[in-house]
Amino acid sequence: MTIAMGRSVKSWLGRLLLVVLLFGAGMASAVVIPGEGLPEPALDRSQPQVQAVMKTQDRHAPGLLSKPGVVGVATGMAADGRPGILLLVESFDAARGAQIPAVLDGIPVMVRVTGKIVSRAKGGVPGAPADDGSSSDQCSADPSGRFSRPVPIGVSTGHPAITAGTIGVRVTDGGNVYALSNNHVYADENRGGFGDSVLQPGAYDGGVDPGDGIGYLTDYEPIVFSTAAGNRMDAAIALSSSASLGRSTPCDGYGTPRSTTVEAVINQNVKKYGRTTGLTKGRITAIHATVNVSYGHGTARYVDQLVIEPAGFSSGGDSGSLIVVDGKGRYKGDDRKPVGLLFAGSSLVTIASPIDPILERFSVTIDGE
C-alpha cells in the first residue's frame, strides 16, 4: 500500500511539474488552455477528479501517442478549471489526421502545440533527450548513413541479403571482438552462411559487399519458426575488429554502454540508440513475456521476453539495438548498463530479449566501459 501510494505520488509529482512548467512558461494561452484570469491551479492527487484524469490518461496514452503529430500527453486544466487531459502536438498540420477526440471517457481533452520536443529524433515518439551529458546538442548524426571506420554502435548494418538493422554493441570473448545484432539482421533468418559479410551501412542504406564490410557472420542462434517453439533470443554475432567497429554510439547517442549488465525489472527506465529512431527512451512494462513474432518467412514464438513502451520507442530498422538502463536518481549507478537486445515490435510495443542469456549463448561479454 505504501509503495502503491509512493508510485502515485511520484507519478503525480511528475504530472504536476509538467503542468506547472507549462503554465509557468506562459503556454496556457494557446488553443483551449486558459491564460490569464484562471483560478489558481490547485492540483492535488487526493482530488478524485485529478485521479480520474490520470487514470484515463494512462489508459489512453499509448493510443494518443501513436497518433500523428502527437508528441506528449499530460494532466492539465481546462478552461473551466476542471482537470483534463493535455495533448501536446508538434503542429496543427502534423496532427491534422490525428482525429483527436474532444472528450475521453467524460474527461475533456485539450490540445497544445509544442513543436518537436526531441530535436534529435529520427522518427517515432522518443522520450526526453538525454540529460546526463552523454549526448551533445551540437551533434546530429544520421544512424542510417555510412560511418568512417571504426563505425559506432547503434547504426545501420546487415547481411547483404537483408535491408538494414542496427549494430547492437561490440562484444568480446577476451581476444576477438564481434558485432552483436539479431539473427534476422546478420543471418537472414537462418539462411546466412558462416563467413558471409555484414555491412555498414546495410544494403537498404547503400552498403555494398564487400566494400562496406565490417565483419563476417560467425555464429547465430537459429530461429525456430513455430508457434509452439520456445525461442529465447533473435541474436547473431559477426567477427570484426577494433579498427572496424567502435564501442560507442554516435555523438547524439547515450555514449558507451557499461560492461556490466543488469536484470530487467518492471518499470525500469531504459533507452536505446538505433538505425531508424536514434536515441529514444521508454520503460519496461512487462517481463517474462511469451509472444508470437511475424517474420518474412513465418511466425516464431518467443518466451521470457521483455515488453517496452511507449509506442515510438522503436521502428523498422532498429532491430538489433542494445537496450540499456536510463539511470537517474537512485538508479544513476545503473545508467547505460545493458538489459536487452531489441528485435521486434508492433505499433504500440517493443519486444526485446534479455541480454544475459545472449551473452552466455555466445560466450562473450559486453566490450564497454
Next chain:
Amino acid sequence: MIPALLILVILYIPCPARCDRLGRGEEDTGMTSSREKDIEEVLARHTERLMAIPGVVGTALGICRDRPGIKVYVEGQTTTLQAAIGKSLEGIPVCLQPVGRIRALPDDDREGP
C-alpha cells in the same frame, strides 16, 4: 509538508539487494519474490491455453489495474476476448492490451512502431 518530505525520502532509499524483478523499478510495484513466483506459476499454467486463443499474440508478467498481474497482448479489439479470458486467473488479475501484430523490425517493416 513533513509527511510529504518523508515519503520522498522513503522513495529514494536505494532498493536493497533482495529486491526482485517486480519490486525494483523506477516505480516499485510492491511485489515480493514469493508473489512473483506465484504469478509466474499461474502464467506458466495458462500460457499455452491463452496463446491458442485466436487474436492473442502474447502474455507476460506486468502491472494490471495497478497491481502485479498477467498481461495478455491481443492483435485486435479486446471486447470479445475479455469475455473469453476473464478478468482474473486463479486470483491473479488479468489485463488485455491491444498491441497489433508483433513483427521483427528490419527496415522493410516500416509499419511497426
